[in-house]
Amino acid sequence: MKAIAKSTSLLLGGWYCMANAALAQPATQAPAAQPPPVTAKKVTEAKKPVPAAVVKPVAVAPAPSGPVPEGAAAASPAAAPAPVAPMAPAAPAGTAATTMPSPNALPAAPPFPVSETEASRSRPMLGVAPGQQFLVPRVIAVEPPEPAEPPRPPKVNYPIGLELNIMPVWQTSAGYDLFSSNDISTRVGVAADVDLFDVADKTPLSVEAGWSTESQTQLSLASQLEAKMAANNVHGGLKLRYQLLPFLAPHLHMAVGATSLKATYAIKGGTNQQFESQEWLAFGFVGAGVTATIPAPLVVRPGVTLEGGYLVSESMPLRFEPGNSGQLIPASGANLGTLARSGPYMRIGLFLRY
Amino acid sequence: MRAKSTAALALLALVLGCGHRDAGLEVAPRIVDRARLGNELLFVDANHSEVDALDVTTADPTPSVARIHVSANPKFAIERKGWASFPGSSGGAGGGGQTAWRDPLGLGEPEGSGIPAEEVLVLSDGSRDGSGEYIDKPTLAAIHVDHTVRNYELSAAYSQMRLSEDARFAILWGQQSSGSEDLLSNPNRVALVDLEAEPGATNPYERTLKAAGGNISDVLLTPPLAIAGQSRPVALFSFGNGLGIWDITNPTHEDITAEGLSVAGTFLLNRVVADAPNAKLYLVQQNLTDLRVLSFGVAEDPAATNDFRISLNQLPLALSGASDMVPYTEAGATNVLVAAGNRLAIVHTNDSRFGQVVMTATAERLFSFEGRSPNDNDTKQRVLAWGAGRTAVSFVELNNLENAGTKNVEQLPLGYTLSNLVPLPNNLMLAVLSGGGIGTIDLNSRRFKPLSATIALSSPLIESDAHRIWVGGNGSDSRVGYFEPATLATGSLRLDDIVQEMFLFETGSERRVVVAHNNPIGSVTIVDAEKATRASSRALVGFLVDGLVNR
Numbered sequence: 067m068k069a070i071a072k073s074t075s076l077l078l079g080g081w082y083c084m085a086n087a088a089l090a091q092p093a094t095q096a097p098a099a100q101p102p103p104v105t106a107k108k109v110t111e112a113k114k115p116v117p118a119a120v121v122k123p124v125a126v127a128p129a130p131s132g133p134v135p136e137g138a139a140a141a142s143p144a145a146a147p148a149p150v151a152p153m154a155p156a157a158p159a160g161t162a163a164t165t166m167p168s169p170n171a172l173p174a175a176p177p178f179p180v181s182e183t184e185a186s187r188s189r190p191m192l193g194v195a196p197g198q199q200f201l202v203p204r205v206i207a208v209e210p211p212e213p214a215e216p217p218r219p220p221k222v223n224y225p226i227g228l229e230l231n232i233m234p235v236w237q238t239s240a241g242y243d244l245f246s247s248n249d250i251s252t253r254v255g256v257a258a259d260v261d262l263f264d265v266a267d268k269t270p271l272s273v274e275a276g277w278s279t280e281s282q283t284q285l286s287l288a289s290q291l292e293a294k295m296a297a298n299n300v301h302g303g304l305k306l307r308y309q310l311l312p313f314l315a316p317h318l319h320m321a322v323g324a325t326s327l328k329a330t331y332a333i334k335g336g337t338n339q340q341f342e343s344q345e346w347l348a349f350g351f352v353g354a355g356v357t358a359t360i361p362a363p364l365v366v367r368p369g370v371t372l373e374g375g376y377l378v379s380e381s382m383p384l385r386f387e388p389g390n391s392g393q394l395i396p397a398s399g400a401n402l403g404t405l406a407r408s409g410p411y412m413r414i415g416l417f418l419r420y
Numbered sequence: 421m422r423a424k425s426t427a428a429l430a431l432l433a434l435v436l437g438c439g440h441r442d443a444g445l446e447v448a449p450r451i452v453d454r455a456r457l458g459n460e461l462l463f464v465d466a467n468h469s470e471v472d473a474l475d476v477t478t479a480d481p482t483p484s485v486a487r488i489h490v491s492a493n494p495k496f497a498i499e500r501k502g503w504a505s506f507p508g509s510s511g512g513a514g515g516g517g518q519t520a521w522r523d524p525l526g527l528g529e530p531e532g533s534g535i536p537a538e539e540v541l542v543l544s545d546g547s548r549d550g551s552g553e554y555i556d557k558p559t560l561a562a563i564h565v566d567h568t569v570r571n572y573e574l575s576a577a578y579s580q581m582r583l584s585e586d587a588r589f590a591i592l593w594g595q596q597s598s599g600s601e602d603l604l605s606n607p608n609r610v611a612l613v614d615l616e617a618e619p620g621a622t623n624p625y626e627r628t629l630k631a632a633g634g635n636i637s638d639v640l641l642t643p644p645l646a647i648a649g650q651s652r653p654v655a656l657f658s659f660g661n662g663l664g665i666w667d668i669t670n671p672t673h674e675d676i677t678a679e680g681l682s683v684a685g686t687f688l689l690n691r692v693v694a695d696a697p698n699a700k701l702y703l704v705q706q707n708l709t710d711l712r713v714l715s716f717g718v719a720e721d722p723a724a725t726n727d728f729r730i731s732l733n734q735l736p737l738a739l740s741g742a743s744d745m746v747p748y749t750e751a752g753a754t755n756v757l758v759a760a761g762n763r764l765a766i767v768h769t770n771d772s773r774f775g776q777v778v779m780t781a782t783a784e785r786l787f788s789f790e791g792r793s794p795n796d797n798d799t800k801q802r803v804l805a806w807g808a809g810r811t812a813v814s815f816v817e818l819n820n821l822e823n824a825g826t827k828n829v830e831q832l833p834l835g836y837t838l839s840n841l842v843p844l845p846n847n848l849m850l851a852v853l854s855g856g857g858i859g860t861i862d863l864n865s866r867r868f869k870p871l872s873a874t875i876a877l878s879s880p881l882i883e884s885d886a887h888r889i890w891v892g893g894n895g896s897d898s899r900v901g902y903f904e905p906a907t908l909a910t911g912s913l914r915l916d917d918i919v920q921e922m923f924l925f926e927t928g929s930e931r932r933v934v935v936a937h938n939n940p941i942g943s944v945t946i947v948d949a950e951k952a953t954r955a956s957s958r959a960l961v962g963f964l965v966d967g968l969v970n971r
Contacts, residue, residue, distance in 0.1 A: 241969045243441045287448035287965065290940045333941060339961070384969065386483075386941075386962040395916050395945060395954050400483040400962030403969030 224367050224419035225261035225270070231415030233278060235377055241384055241405035245282040245295045245329075253278040253297075257415070259305055268309040274321065275302045292332040295405075299325045299349070312361040319373055322350040325407070327382055341386040341399055349379035351411060359419065371415040379407035444971050448940055449964040455497040456536035456923050458565035460486075461934055463942065463964060464497045464542060469556075471497070471542060471563060474963050476934045476946050477927050483942075483960040484967075488567055491559035492547035495579075499537035500562070500615065502585045535884060535926050538565045539615075541590065545577040560590065560613055560624070572619045574611055575626055584641040584653050588616050589668050591639050591655055592624070607635040610657070612671050625671040634660025640692060641668070645699045647716040648728045654716075656701075661687045663703075665714075665730065673725045680732055683708050691744050695754070702756060704742050711735040711745065711758060711767055735767045736774055743784040748801050748818050757818065759786050759805055764829075766822045775822035779805065781812040781831050791847045792864045793817070793830075804849070804863060805829075810838055815866055832861070834868050844886045848905050852880065858891060860905045869908055875899075881924040883931060888949065890933050892919040900935055900947060913952045915945045916959060924949070941965045 233253040242249065255278025261270040278301075283294040303321025310316060325347045333339040353375020359367045386399025450467040459477040463485075469492045472485040498504045539562050546558040558577040562570040579594035592611040611624040629636070638658045644651040650669075657664035657675075661682040666675040681687050683705065691704035699716040713733040719726060739760040746757045747769075758765040761784075764777040783805030792799055793815065803816040817828035837854040844850050847863040851870070856877055859870035875897045881890040892900040900919060901912035917937035925932045931949035942964030948956045 240442060243445055244969050247441050249440075286445045286968075287940065288446060290448050291965070333939065339939070341961075388959070388961055395957045395959045397916075397959035397961055398481075398483050400941070400960075400964075400966040402962070402965060403967055405969075 223261075225272075227259045227272070227417050227419040229257045229259070229276075229371065229415040229417035231255055231257060231276075231278070231371075231413055233411055233413040235407075235411040236409040237407065238409055239381075239404070239406035241381075241403050243284075244286060244293045244384065244402065244405075245284050247284060251280050251282060253280045253299060255279065255299070265306065270307055270309075272305045272307070273302070274305050274319075276300070276321075276323075290334045292334060294330045294332075295327060296330075297325050297327045299323055301349075301351075303351075307357065313359050314356060315359075316354070316356045317371075317373070318352075318354050319375065320350070320352045322348070324348055325379065327405075327407075329382070329384060329405070331386060339388075341388060343383075343385050343387045345382045347380040347382055347407065349377060349407065351375050351377040353411070353413065355413065357417070365420065367419045369417055369419065371413070371417060373413040373415075375411055375413070377408060377411045381406045442969075442971075445968065449942065451942075451964070452494065453496045454921060454923070454936060455499050455540045456925065457499070457540045457563060458536055458538060459925065459927055460565075461923055461925075461936070461944065462488075462497060462540055462563070464490075464494045465964065466494055469494065469544070471540075472942075472964060472966075473567065474942075474944065474960070476944065476960075477925055477930060477932060481946060481958060481960060483963040485942075485963045486567060488563055488569060490542050490561045490563075490569070491544035491571065492556040493545040494542050494561075495545060496581075497540050497542045498581065498583070500539040500541055500583065500587045501537050502583065502587050504583045504587065539563060541581070541583075541615075543578065543581060543592070546574075560592065560611075562615055570619055572613050572624050574624055576605070576609065578611060580639070582639050582641055584668075585643045586653075588614065589641060589653065589655075590615055591641060591668070593636050593639055593657075610636070610639070610666075612655075612666075612668050622671075627671070627675070629657055629664050629666070629675050630677050634662075636664075638689075642692070642694050642701065643696055645694060645696050645701075645716060647699050648718045651696075656692065658689050659687060661685050663687060663689070667726055667728070670726070676726065676730060678714060678730060678732060681705070681712060690742065693745055693747060693756075695747060698754075702745055702747065704745050704758065706742075707740065708742065709737050709740050711737055711742070711756065713769070735769065735772050737765045737767065738774065739763055739765050739776065744786045746786045746788045746803055748788065748803075750818065755818075757786060757803060757816070757821075759783050764805070764816065764821075777816075777821060777825050777829060779814050779826070779829050779831070781805075781814050782810060783807045783814060785841075787841065787843070787849070789843075789847060789863055794864075794866055802863075804841075804861075806838060806841055808839055809854070811836065813838070813841075813861065815863075830866065832866055832868060834859075834870070836870055842880065842882070844882065844889075844905055846886070846906075848886065850880060850882065850889060850905070852877070858889070858903065860908070871903055871908065871910060873901075878919065878922055881922055881933065883924065883949070884926055890922060890924060890949070892922045892935060895920055895938075900933060900952075902949075902952065911952055913947060913954065913957070915947075915957070917943060917945070 233255065234250045235253065237249050237251045242251065255276055257274055257276030259272040259274035261272045263271060265271050278299045279297065281296045283292065285292050301321040301323025303319060305317050305319045307315045307317040326344070327347055328342060328344040331341045353373045355371055355373025357369055357371040359369030382405045384402040384405050388394070388397035388399050447467050449465045451463050452466045453464040455462045457473065460473040460475050463472045463474065465472055469490055471488040471490055471494070473488060474485050475481060542561045542563060544559050544561065546554050547556045549555045558574040560572040560574065562572070574592065576595055578592035581590055581592050583590050590613040592613065595605040595607055595609060606628055608629045609626060610629060611626045613624045617623050636657050636659060640656040642653050642656065644653050652667065652669040655666040655668050657666070663678040663681050664675050665678060667673050681703070688706035689703060690706055693702040695702065701714040703712040703714065705712060711734070713735060715731045715733065716728045717731060719729045735756070737758055737760065739758070742758050742760040744759045748755055748757060754769045756767040756769060758767060762779050762782045764779060766775045766777070768774065784807040785805070787804040787806065788801060789804065790799055790801055793802065801818055803818060804813055805816055806813040812831050812833045815830045815832065817824070821828045834851070836857060836859070838851060839854040840852040841861070842850040842852065844860070849861040849863060851859040851861050851868065853859060853870065856873035856875050857870060858873060858877060858880065859868055861868050876894045877891040878894045883889070886905055888902040888904050890900060890902045895918065898915045898918050899912050900915065900922065901910060903910040915935060917939070919935050920938045921936045923934045925934060933947040933949050935945045935947065937943040937945070939961070941962045943959065943961045946958045946960070
């Protein structure tokens with residue numbers, strides 16, 4: 067059925083082109099108003115298209131109207147339309163002549179592949195006495211021109227985003243002083259998000275996943291203690307944007323995640339001991355910000371995002387954990403205090419949306 | 421635009437530079453001394469002006485400390501036990517640092533042995549502001565086992581301290597002249613602290629002694645002497661050329677200078693022996709052929725501030741180089757045995773007669789004991805003559821010594837160079853050998869049983885019943901070991917860090933050896949003294965910075 071429908075549409079298309087050609091050159095229009103019958107042989111021939119701008123004059127006989135054999139139509143949809151080409155000056159029968167198409171006959175469209183039909187040769191033409199040989203140009207089936215692609219509307223939806231960001235978090239915990247001389251821990255990471263659906267007009271809700279890392283090292287106790295922390299954070303969250311302007315969208319952002327935090331302590335004086343402790347900490351943050359993009363009709367749209375908010379995290383006990391391998395005397399390490407990780411944050415990102 | 425840029429830069433600078441780091445994180449602990457207090461090992465942290473108390477006797481010790489604040493710049497701590505002193509009286513096993521004057525009464529016990537004290541005394545220098553005024557006065561802090569502190573404030577910083585036999589009184593002396601804020605310092609200013617009384621206007625009691633000549637070089641507190649019908653200790657101050665005496669039970673009384681003790685303008689005291697019932701002090705001086713005797717009699721002058729008077733007698737030795745002496749009783753009379761090189765002098769105190777015995781071995785020290793000998797089963801007073809750096813000791817029979825001469829002296833070659841001898845129960849002497857090694861001398865059987873060691877050993881820790889004696893590598897080795905004097909059974913245990921100092925804790929039935937390691941954040945290993953294995957030991961690390969970020 068699909069084949070039938072396709073064939074029908076092609077036929078109608080051919081018809082449409084022919085009608086257009088007839089409208090353009092009524093004096094040379096072939097009398098046949100009905101498309102010629104199509105046979106399997108015609109299909110074979112139709113597979114050999116004539117080079118563009120070449121029209122073979124053939125003898126054309128009036129084609130009887132009738133149903134198209136289904137098998138033929140299905141086998142050769144390309145040959146099915148067989149529109150009538152404008153007639154050219156007469157040429158000897160059976161002699162292929164090459165003529166240039168009329169400049170008025172759809173000059174912009176490429177010529178259809180020529181299809182010479184048996185019916186067009188055997189059937190008398192209108193206004194010609196029976197038995198009289200009348201040479202007429204062969205009817206050339208010209209493929210209908212590809213419909214010109216309509217200009218695309220500018221892309222307005224960029225549902226997928228990739229972001230490279232830095233996220234300074236203000237760490238007011240006294241425990242953080244062990245690892246840094248200031249109160250800022252900067253996470254550097256990547257995130258990806260995809261729009262789920264529009265909550266309201268121009269307000270997509272997206273889901274996000276990201277990873278970030280941070281590291282700090284600091285000497286304490288008159289350079290006798292080197293404390294180092296290294297964290298890897300993963301998070302998933304939701305982001306609600308409102309496309310206020312084509313280039314500006316405020317957003318709300320919330321996420322939860324987990325941090326793998328490792329603290330390392332190296333004792334420089336006396337024996338060069340080293341201790342490690344590692345914890346998994348849950349965290350979450352809520353923030354608001356804006357994203358600015360370049361409002362150009364590009365495939366990907368770059369932009370920047372600026373966000374502020376508050377991060378809530380579990381705290382980590384800072385302990386010396388001696389390696390209690392079987393060869394060492396069982397040992398216990400002191401607890402230095404607690405590293406609280408909560409604090410306000412800022413997040414600056416560069417992103418590409420597609 | 422320019423204003424906006426400036427504002428943005430200012431904000432950026434504020435953001436990036438905000439916050440500060442606690443200055444306390446930059447200050448490392450500086451441990452200047454350690455001491456035992458009850459169940460705890462104390463670490464005196466000079467940088468933080470505190471004493472950190474680590475409980476080492478619980479079943480499951482944790483690396484956390486109790487912090488006890490003391491006055492600024494603490495410099496040492498001593499356990500409040502009889503005869504305790506700073507600088508300490510006992511040298512290392514290999515050092516042989518003990519001198520007669522350091523242990524002038526011969527009653528000192530090895531540092532760290534026995535049961536921990538119930539109080540620890542910490543002496544601090546205090547601190548001054550820019551104008552030189554004290555903002556934190558020099559203080560002697562008495563830290564009780566319950567962590568309560570009695571602060572005895574001083575007018576100036578002192579550097580040395582000695583306790584009386586009953587640990588009631590502490591004498592402080594030795595003002596610092598170099599590095600002091602003061603333009604002038606008084607080397608003869610002393611402070612007397614009655615540790616049984618609360619701090620007050622006259623406690624501590626400070627005074628400048630009448631200089632007998634020169635500065636104070638050392639201080640001795642005698643055992644209680646029966647002076648004028650009252651048993652009381654006195655303080656002896658050794659000056660360069662004389663001796664000062666102070667009745668510390670009546671500190672407002674004048675101090676007395678004993679005249680006529682110097683020899684060629686110098687006064688060098690080797691040994692003091694107290695005859696408490698008779699209120700006499702025997703002084704063994706260097707470069708003197710006489711034995712000096714100070715007698716405390718009742719004052720005849722009612723106007724005198726002191727209720728006693730001092731008389732000086734001389735007992736002729738006819739020997740030079742006297743270094744030690746032992747009083748003994750023979751036929752109801754008091755005699756004194758004096759060691760001087762390879763000679764022994766017998767002085768009859770009642771009539772000042774004297775005699776001599778020549779020994780085959782040199783001895784500078786005499787140790788008196790009650791015991792038997794291989795020759796007889798009579799338990800009586802005998803003397804062991806020995807000397808640091810000597811390879812033999814001599815046993816001296818006191819009965820009829822003057823007449824029997826060398827027949828009463830039996831030499832015991834050791835085959836090792838002796839560094840120190842420490843008395844043990846059951847008439848055993850712990851022999852500390854030079855260059856490592858340790859052993860016992862059985863005073864009854866007169867046998868020496870050595871145990872060699874490959875390293876120099878720390879001062880021995882002796883369990884109260886002398887079941888085991890513990891030694892360790894002296895700052896260069898990570899092993900601790902013990903031996904049992906009765907059986908000479910030995911054991912050793914390798915720890916995970918170098919031994920810096922060792923302490924013995926005996927609480928109830930539990931005995932633990934606590935080994936301190938050189939670690940800026942604090943590190944000890946607690947060894948079960950009954951079952952000394954690595955598995956039963958426990959290491960605590962980092963307790964000095966316990967709670968560091970929250971301090």
